[in-house]
Amino acid sequence: MRFISHGNTMKFLCLSIFVVFVWLLFACKEGGGQSPAEKVYVPPGKLDSYYAFLSGGHSGQVGVFGLPSGRLLRIIPVFAADVAVGWGIDEESKQIMGDYIWGDAHHPALSETNGDYDGRWLFINDTANGRIARINLKRFVTEEIIQIPNVGGNHASPFLTPNTEYVVGATRFSIPVPNRDVPVDSYRENFNGVIAFVSVDKDTGHMETAFQILMPPFDYDLADAGKQVSYGWAFFSSYNTEEAYKDLEVEASQKDKDFIAAVNWKAAEEAIKEGKFKEINGVKVIDPREVKGIVYFIPTPKSPHGADVSPDGKYIVGGGKLAAVACVHAFDNMMEAIKKGDFDGEVMGIPILKYESVRAAEVPVGLGPLHTQFDDQGYAYTSLFVDSAVAKWKLGTWEVVDKIPVYYNIGHLATIHGDTTKPRGKFLLALNKIAKGRYLPVGPSHPESAQLIDISGKKMEMLLDFPTQVEPHYGQIIDSALIKPELIYPLDQNNNPYATKSADQTRVERDGNRVDVYMIAIRSHFTPNVLEFQEGDTVYFHVTNLEQDVDITHGFGINFSNVDMQIEPGETKTVKWGADKPGIYPFYCTNFCSALHQEMQGYIRVTAK
Amino acid sequence: MIVPSRLSKRVRILIFVAALLIIPAIFLPIWTITLVAPQYPQGIKMSIYANKLTEYNPETGMTINTPRLINGLNHYIGMHEIRPNEFKEFRWLPYAILAFSVLALVSAVVGRGLFATLGWILFILFAVFMIGDFYRWLYEYGHNLNPQAAIKIDPYMPPAIGWKQLANFKVISLPGSGSILMFFAAVLGPIILWLESRQKKLS
Ligand SMILES: [Cu+2]
Numbered sequence: 001m002r003f004i005s006h007g008n009t010m011k012f013l014c015l016s017i018f019v020v021f022v023w024l025l026f027a028c029k030e031g032g033g034q035s036p037a038e039k040v041y042v043p044p045g046k047l048d049s050y051y052a053f054l055s056g057g058h059s060g061q062v063g064v065f066g067l068p069s070g071r072l073l074r075i076i077p078v079f080a081a082d083v084a085v086g087w088g089i090d091e092e093s094k095q096i097m098g099d100y101i102w103g104d105a106h107h108p109a110l111s112e113t114n115g116d117y118d119g120r121w122l123f124i125n126d127t128a129n130g131r132i133a134r135i136n137l138k139r140f141v142t143e144e145i146i147q148i149p150n151v152g153g154n155h156a157s158p159f160l161t162p163n164t165e166y167v168v169g170a171t172r173f174s175i176p177v178p179n180r181d182v183p184v185d186s187y188r189e190n191f192n193g194v195i196a197f198v199s200v201d202k203d204t205g206h207m208e209t210a211f212q213i214l215m216p217p218f219d220y221d222l223a224d225a226g227k228q229v230s231y232g233w234a235f236f237s238s239y240n241t242e243e244a245y246k247d248l249e250v251e252a253s254q255k256d257k258d259f260i261a262a263v264n265w266k267a268a269e270e271a272i273k274e275g276k277f278k279e280i281n282g283v284k285v286i287d288p289r290e291v292k293g294i295v296y297f298i299p300t301p302k303s304p305h306g307a308d309v310s311p312d313g314k315y316i317v318g319g320g321k322l323a324a325v326a327c328v329h330a331f332d333n334m335m336e337a338i339k340k341g342d343f344d345g346e347v348m349g350i351p352i353l354k355y356e357s358v359r360a361a362e363v364p365v366g367l368g369p370l371h372t373q374f375d376d377q378g379y380a381y382t383s384l385f386v387d388s389a390v391a392k393w394k395l396g397t398w399e400v401v402d403k404i405p406v407y408y409n410i411g412h413l414a415t416i417h418g419d420t421t422k423p424r425g426k427f428l429l430a431l432n433k434i435a436k437g438r439y440l441p442v443g444p445s446h447p448e449s450a451q452l453i454d455i456s457g458k459k460m461e462m463l464l465d466f467p468t469q470v471e472p473h474y475g476q477i478i479d480s481a482l483i484k485p486e487l488i489y490p491l492d493q494n495n496n497p498y499a500t501k502s503a504d505q506t507r508v509e510r511d512g513n514r515v516d517v518y519m520i521a522i523r524s525h526f527t528p529n530v531l532e533f534q535e536g537d538t539v540y541f542h543v544t545n546l547e548q549d550v551d552i553t554h555g556f557g558i559n560f561s562n563v564d565m566q567i568e569p570g571e572t573k574t575v576k577w578g579a580d581k582p583g584i585y586p587f588y589c590t591n592f593c594s595a596l597h598q599e600m601q602g603y604i605r606v607t608a609k
Numbered sequence: 610m611i612v613p614s615r616l617s618k619r620v621r622i623l624i625f626v627a628a629l630l631i632i633p634a635i636f637l638p639i640w641t642i643t644l645v646a647p648q649y650p651q652g653i654k655m656s657i658y659a660n661k662l663t664e665y666n667p668e669t670g671m672t673i674n675t676p677r678l679i680n681g682l683n684h685y686i687g688m689h690e691i692r693p694n695e696f697k698e699f700r701w702l703p704y705a706i707l708a709f710s711v712l713a714l715v716s717a718v719v720g721r722g723l724f725a726t727l728g729w730i731l732f733i734l735f736a737v738f739m740i741g742d743f744y745r746w747l748y749e750y751g752h753n754l755n756p757q758a759a760i761k762i763d764p765y766m767p768p769a770i771g772w773k774q775l776a777n778f779k780v781i782s783l784p785g786s787g788s789i790l791m792f793f794a795a796v797l798g799p800i801i802l803w804l805e806s807r808q809k810k811l812s
Contacts, residue, residue, distance in 0.1 A: 487669050523681055549678050550668045595685060596759055 005133035025201065036463040039454060043068040046196045050416060050477050051121055052429060053108045056449065057471025060103040060136065062124055066454060067477060068427060068484055070466030078133045078142045079103020079126050086565025087142075091540075091574045097247055104128040107157060107222075113163040115227045115421030119482035121205050123167050123436075125157035132158050132167055132198060134205050139487050146207045149281040150177045150194045156236050159223040160200070162421070164201040166210065166224075168264065169196035170236055172458060174217035176295055178281050187245040189422060191217040194285070195295075197265060209273045213263065213295060216348045217243050219252070220261070222306050222371070227421050228313035229330040232266035235316050239303035240349075250565035252303070253322055259297040260318055261309045262334060268294050277318075297347065298328050301354040302363075306371035310380070311421050314358060319382060326369045326382050328398070330360035350452055359399040365391035370411060371474075373418030375425035381418075383410040383430065390430060390453065392460060405461040409433040414475035415455065428453040428460070431472035438465055448472060460495065479541040487550050489570030496572035503527045511563040515539045521554040521567060522546040526587070528604030533579040535609045544572040555590030558604065564592050582608040613664075614722045617808065620801050622724055630794035635659050637705045638785030640743065645779045653678050655691075656785060659702040686776070687758025688750055689758075698742065709735065711714060713794070720753035724804075729798040736795065746771055753754045 003148035006374075042048055048066030056062055057390045060079030067073055080102050081088030088097050103126035105456035111121040122135040126145075127285040131154065133145040148154055153172035171193035178180050180416070182190040193215035198207050218238040226233035241258045241451045244251030268286060271277065275290045277284040288295050300307075301320035308317045315332075318327040337357040344352045368386030375381070379401070382391045388409055393401040401567075412431045416424035435449030491501060500506050500518040506527045515537050520527050521544070533539055543556050547569040558577055567573050590598035617626070617641040638656035651667040655676050664676040679691045693699065709732050716725040753763040765775065772781040784792070 488671075492670070523684075547681075548669070548673070549666070549672065549681070 009129075011429070022131075036454075036461065040070065040452060040464045042066070042071075046295050047366065047480070049480055050427070051480055051483055052414070052475050052477045053110070054431065054468055054470060054472040054475040055105045055108050055124060057106070057448075057473055058102065058104045059470050060105055060126070061470055062105060062108060062122065063468055063470040063472070064140070065450075065466075065468070066480075067429070069464070070450070070452060070464050072469060074140060075470065076135055076140055077143065078105055078124060078135065079129075079131070080143070083564055084566065086447055086573065086575065089563065089575060090565045091576060093142075098141060098145060098147075099130045100131075101131075102128065103131060105133075105470075106155060107159065108474060108476045109160050109167065110476045110478055111164045112160060112162055112271075112420060113164070117417055117420060117476070117478045118164075119478060119484070121164075122476070123158040123160060125154050125169065127153055127155045127157075127172060130154045130169070132169060132207060132576060134200075134207060136205070137483055140485055143205065144207060146209070148196050148209055149283050150179075150200065150212060151196055152179075152194075152341070153571050154196075155218040156223040158197075158198075159234070160226060161225040162227050162231060164202075166197045166199055166225075167207065168223055168234060168236075169198060170194065171215070171225060171605035172219050172221065174219070177214065184245055187217060188243055191245070193220055193238075195219055195220065195263060196283075197268070203486070208601045209283050211268060211277065211286060212280075213268065213286045214348075215261070215288070215295070216241075216350070218259070219248075220302070224307055224309045224316075224353050224419065225311055227309055229340070230313040230316075233263060233331075234263045234265055235307040235309065236261040236263065237300070237304040237307040237318060239305075239321075244340065257258070257299040258303055258320075259302055259352070260300045260304060260316065260329070260466075261350070262298055262316075262597065264294055285347075294347070295350045296334070297350055297352045298329055298334065298358050299344070299352065300329070301325065304518070306369075308419065309374040311374050311422075311423055317372040317380060317382070321368055321370050321373055321385060323369065324364065325362040326365045326372060326380075326393075327359060328361045328363060328448075329358045333358045333360060336428040343457045345552070363393050363398045363400065365393060365400055366403065371413060373413055373415040373428070374423045375415055375418070376423050376443075377425060379455075381415060381428055381455065383413045385409055385411065385433075390428065392455070402458070402460050402591065404453060404462060406430040406432055406462075407438055407449070407465070408433065414477050416477045418477065426454075426456050427463075427477070427497060428455045429475055429477060431468075431475055434466070435465075439467055446587060450475075452480045454573040477598055489546055489568060491546065491548060491570045494544070494570055494572060496542075496544075498540075498544075499544065499572040501546070503546075506572065511542060513537055517541045519543045520546050521553065521556065521589065521600075524589070524596035524600040525558075526600065526602050528591075529565060530605075531602070532605045532606055532607065535582050536580040537606075539577045539579055540574055540578060542572060542574045545569050552594050554600070555589045556587065557584055557590040558587045562587070564590055579604075579606045582606050590603075616722055616725060620725075620805060621717045621720050623797055623801055623804075624713055624717040627794040627797045628717060630790045630797075631706060631710040631713060634706050634787035634791050638663075639785035639787045641783050641785050643761070643781040643783075644682070645781065646777045647709045652781075654808060655679055658785075659697045659706055659787070662691065662696075682778075685760045686759065686762050687755030687760075689753050689755070691750070697747075705735065725801075726798075729795075733798075736791070740769070746770070 050067040056064045064074040077087035087093045103122045110117040110121045132153045136143045148169045152175035154169045155172035156170035158167035162292045165449040174191040174193045176190045177192040195213045197209040197210045219240040221237045223236045237549040239258045240252035271291050300318035300421050302322035304318040306319035307322045316329045337353045342353045342354045342357045363380045366384040366387040370383045370385050372382045389405050393400045410430045414429045430451040432449045437448045449472050509517050545554050545567040585604040640657045643652040643654045654665045665672045676691045679716045712728045716728050746766045751767050768782045
């Protein structure tokens with residue numbers, strides 16, 4: 001019996017081959033047609049497409065990485081010294097750093113115009129010592145660090161408003177405001193949280209504490225400013241609404257719901273204008289018991305971490321870190337509830353909105369939702385600390401469409417322009433807390449880690465692990481086309497009063513015990529290069545790098561001292577050195593500059609009094 | 610060669626064009642020397658004008674009036690620093706170019722064959738002199754090397770036109786737009802002669 005003729009067999013074969021071929025084509029298209037290796041490979045000589053700014057945690061620094069390659073490009077010193085570049089050693093950076101030698105850098109925030117990154121500045125908070133720093137992205141150098149009075153443990157910071165009108169700060173560890181000596185067990189009576197608004201000058205970026213709001217002694221965790229429809233508001237998550245001060249581990253996790261504080265900063269500006277504030281430590285502080293309509297509490301499940309506003313500004317996503325759902329609040333519902341006075345009591349004069357009235361959805365993302373970012377297709381991505389995973393879900397339908405494991409215990413995540421009004425999609429960076437076993441071991445302290453995930457397809461795809469050196473609490477990823485750093489400093493625009501613009505202007509000036517040395521560095525010598533001082537002199541070296549060529553940085557290091565700094569082409573830097581002990585002190589160029597770099601040196605002689 | 614004593618209108622227009630072609634050379638680069646090295650893949654370009662030198666670094670997009678980068682690199686081999694104020698040519702060259710343009714203009718107006726021919730010969734002599742002057746400078750820079758230099762090299766002749774490898778540098782020397790225009794002005798001379806002799810034959 002022949003069911004299929006010879007001719008039919010051929011037809012059947014051809015057809016199956018054709019089907020398989022089409023299927024293959026389709027399968028390739030589905031995966032973008034590229035392997036993970038191809039997606040992250042940036043060939044030698046080619047540049048990455050994105051800058052990722054990752055916080056440095058308690059190293060006090062910021063890491064700059066290229067994506068998709070994951071290559072470390074630079075570590076920008078902020079709250080801690082960097083002896084290579086001289087951060088914290090030369091006079092100017094010493095002044096910017098202030099008296100603290102460490103900081104805990106958690107949340108980088110790129111400046112925004114109309115709700116999207118503009119590539120001008122990067123702000124970052126210091127959780128430890130209550131500060132915010134501003135990095136100039138023309139120079140990749142920290143330009144300003146300000147102290148925020150009254151805030152204990154500035155964690156929910158700097159999360160800026162859509163036109164960088166304000167960067168915010170908020171208390172994680174409540175303290176007496178103003179700070180004073182009181183018994184710790186008088187926590188409820190004497191301790192307070194504070195939400196701070198710091199204004200940013202449109203042109204210079206200069207920061208100044210504008211006003212603050214006195215809050216109940218909760219722990220304020222993260223924040224996000226309202227955008228588009230919710231412009232004019234800012235949202236702060238809080239935990240420990242139990243107001244515990246001892247065993248927070250247990251005591252602060254009792255309540256079923258904590259709060260997201262919704263702050264109407266436009267209304268706060270009005271209140272300040274009308275003089276409805278008191279001054280504490282020189283800051284205008286609004287007390288919600290006296291001024292109404294500024295702050296509202298939105299109940300949110302179990303110790304929320306993230307309070308992330310969707311790109312259209314319509315939703316606020318609360319990541320209840322001890323819950324199994326991401327709780328989504330609708331801004332419209334909130335406004336409606338406020339209008340109707342749909343309250344469920346109040347704390348410290350702050351109305352608590354009814355949960356059911358404000359909530360739009362509880363999205364079953366998984367265990368330990370922390371932080372949410374967005375893409376350009378209407379999807380949200382929530383990190384799951386307990387599950388060690390990322391969940392992808394749809395805004396509006398609240399459907400969880402995909403989940404991908406990460407290694408391990410993800411904290412924040414970042415997508416490209418992921419917290420702006422115009423997310424770009426494409427990649428997601430998982431910022432993990434634990435990375436044991438993922439890299440060659442280097443002792444009991446294991447590398448910190450980030451993982452790059454492709455989010456352009458239907459299914460998320462893991463592409464790359466890379467160690468981050470600095471602890472990536474949070475990151476910002478920006479299209480590299482938006483950042484145009486200086487490659488050198490033009491000498492003719494060097495306005496430093498201590499600049500020396502040619503070798504014939506170099507000189508040594510003495511005024512009592514103070515000696516000013518006006519020095520130049522150019523391949524491959526310093527002028528002057530033999531110097532004599534007297535014991536007890538205080539010497540200021542003003543070194544100008546006369547180079548105008550790209551990447552010709554000189555260093556200035558003095559033997560047997562704590563003096564070392566880098567001077568970029570066209571730059572002048574000043575460093576102070578004490579001629580404390582008679583003897584000979586060689587100095588040299590510490591940053592490789594030329595074929596005669598090793599010859600770039602000089603001598604200091606200190607004679608006894 | 611037969612030079613017609615009265616120039617035709619067509620020829621006078623051509624001489625007028627030559628006068629116009631010479632003028633821009635006062636403002637346009639006359640010669641360019643580009644240094645390309647592994648660490649300068651886009652090259653550093655020195656442009657020689659009638660009255661100045663410029664150095665352009667494509668990496669920074671900066672143009673300056675002293676070849677600071679090139680001098681910095683040349684000091685390793687002990688080459689004498691290129692200082693714009695050491696070139697006396699910069700003081701009179703723009704006027705010389707202007708004078709030749711005026712001369713061409715005058716010959717176009719006067720329309721006398723002999724006058725125009727003499728002007729053209731003078732212009733060619735001037736060009737030969739300038740090329741010789743350029744050679745002399747290149748020879749000086751390539752041979753007057755500081756014996757104390759960190760890197761000792763044999764004296765050498767930098768290329769006047771074309772390219773030459775020197776240590777890690779490829780030196781490319783090419784005429785600038787100013788001299789290309791002057792070249793066209795100069796070749797108009799023979800073209801005119803040919804046109805005129807043909808005209809004569811026809812008539
Ligand atoms: Cu050096």
